Amino acid sequence: MAAGFAPPKLAEFILTERLGSGTYAIVYKAYRKNDNRxxxxxxxxxxxxxxxxxxENLLTEIEILKTVxxxxIVQLKDFQWDSENIYLIMEFCSGGDLSRFIHSRRLxxxxxxxxxLQQLASALKFLHERNISHLDLKPxxxxxxxxxxxxxxFGFAQYMSPWDERHVLRGSPLYMAPEMVCNRQYDARADLWSVGVILYEALFGHxxxxxxxYAEIEEKIRSNRPIETMLVVEAVSKDQSGDYAAALSLYCQSLEHFVPAVHYETDAQRKEAIRKKVKQYISRAEDLKALVASNNKISxxxxxxxxxxxKEMSRGSPRLIAGLELASAAVxxxxxxxxxxxxLDLYQQSLGELLxxxxxxxxGRRRELLHGEIKCLMARAEYLKEQLKMRETQAEASMDRDPLSESVKSSCCVQ
Known part of the structure; x- marks a missing residue:
């Protein structure tokens, strides 16, 4: 069934747009041919x-979905077949897949x-209580x-009791548990690693x-080198381009994730490696804080x-003067x-008037100056919003007794 072919015919359904495809199957959106459509x-x-x-995989998939x-968990409503195809009639999910959802929002x-994660955990708990492992968890x-x-x-799903071991490689390399990738001997707990990778991707965008x-994945999993997040990569890029305020914000956001990683890491070497990275980012955040403060004074x-x-050009416009006075008070x-x-409220009030x-x-010349003033005030307001958001996030982190966390709070509090 090549991509250009028309959808196959089913007696009870009208198959329309193609939703996705895999090695063995194509998924279509369809309408039931009855009154409720x-x-x-x-x-x-x-x-x-x-x-x-x-x-065998397909038969297992049908058997599992019929019973759960x-x-x-997506519901299997029915399955049919003819001389050419087997049809699984599934619940339609209008929101697309989690991968597309993450990428559309970046993180x-x-x-x-x-x-x-709570919803995914609920589904997995339900499956594992019935000795079912998914073995291909990914966004x-x-x-x-x-x-x-x-x-x-559920094309790779299997009935497995908690300690059953398998040797057949299943799933997608990016989300496979280390025991699958490294020695190809695994049990039902392999799903839990995949959940961790999915959570990481949801928070960091990759x-x-x-x-x-497989060899490269194994090398990275075994390595003691800390994982660099996209936030850090973006922070370095902004830092190199001279956008110090944005770089400081990104470093601080990344530190909010690294500090808990230090706290919960059990491997001593990994813990020390992450701690070194955190200290490096804190040091750079301190430097950037000074640069941002200096740039603020100049601006x-x-x-x-x-x-x-x-103000001199606006003597005949009391409302414009009032908006500029609000801006001066905010600054x-x-x-x-x-x-x-x-x-921040003063900035927003002045912007309301000036816009x-x-x-x-x-x-004319006054319009040009007013346009430039509004752009400057908007930038200050956005900057303040970012600082307030960071402080609120840090307060929620509730790691007050952790000296490393205190260093982060100090570095990310811009005066």
Whole structure:
């Protein structure tokens, strides 16, 4: 069934758009031919593509899905066959897969990742209590429907008691447990490693051991070198380009993840390696904090000159003068070290007034200056929002007794 072919025909369903495909199957969106036009997903497996092993896998998948009913597992509604294909009629999940969801948002907030992990854990607990292991857990096999996570694609699933051992390599290399990759002998606990990799990808936007071969993955898993997060990579990039405020923010966000990693790491060598990285990032954050403070003073002085000129040009516009006075008050509070909600409120009030004035301002020198002033004030407001958000996150971290955590808080508190 090549990509250009029309969907196959089913007596009770109208198959429409193609949702995805794999080695043995293509999944279509479909409508039931009755009054309520129920929407389903139909997994079409070509009989010609099946060998002995894949036939056994398909039969196991059907057997498992027929017996399990759980809110976080995709439901098998029916299965049919004809001379060409086998059809699995599945529950339709309108939200796509978790991989697409993560990539569309770059990374997920912790509270969203936590909720998804709870749902995935609930599904796995249900399966493992019935001696069923999925063995191909990855974001592409987790679907979303109405904000709920649904575990799907049981093509590699097996009945396994907790300590049963297997030697057949199953699943996707990026998400495979070390015992699968390194010695190909594993038991039902292999699913738990995959869950950890999925959680990492949800929080950081990429899996921890991206590699091109089994050998490379094994080398990375065995290595004591700490995993660099995308936040750190972006921080270094911003640092090198001279965007020190953005770099400081990114270093601080990454440290919020590294510090708990030091706390919970049990391997002494890994713990020390991560600790060295954290100290390196804290040191750079301290340097950046000084640079940002210095740049702030320069930008405040430059902005004041422009603002004074605008005030001179706005003598006949009391509302514009009032907006500029609010901006001056916000800047003064920030210069005094008040980078809290009150200062942010002043920035937002001044922007509200000045944006209204800009909309009515005719083309000319004053409009150019006003446009530049608004851009500057927006940048300051966004910067303050970022600082407030970081402080709130650090407060939630509740690691007050950890000296390393205290260093992070000190480095990431910009005056």
């Amino acid at each position: 129920e929407v389903v997903a139909v997994k079409v497996v070509s009989k010609k593509s099946l060998n002995k092993a894949s036939t 009913k759980h809110p976080h 997920l907030p912790e509270h969203v990742a936590r909720r998804f 592409q096999n987790i679907l979303l429907s109405g904000g709920m996570l649904k575990l799907a694609d 899996p921890p051991f991206a590699s091109r071969s 405040f002085a430059q902005a004041k000159t422009t603002r004074d000129l605008l 003064a509070k920030e210069e005094e070290g008040d980078d809290g909600h009150d200062t 209204l004035m800009l909309a009515a301002e005719p083309v």
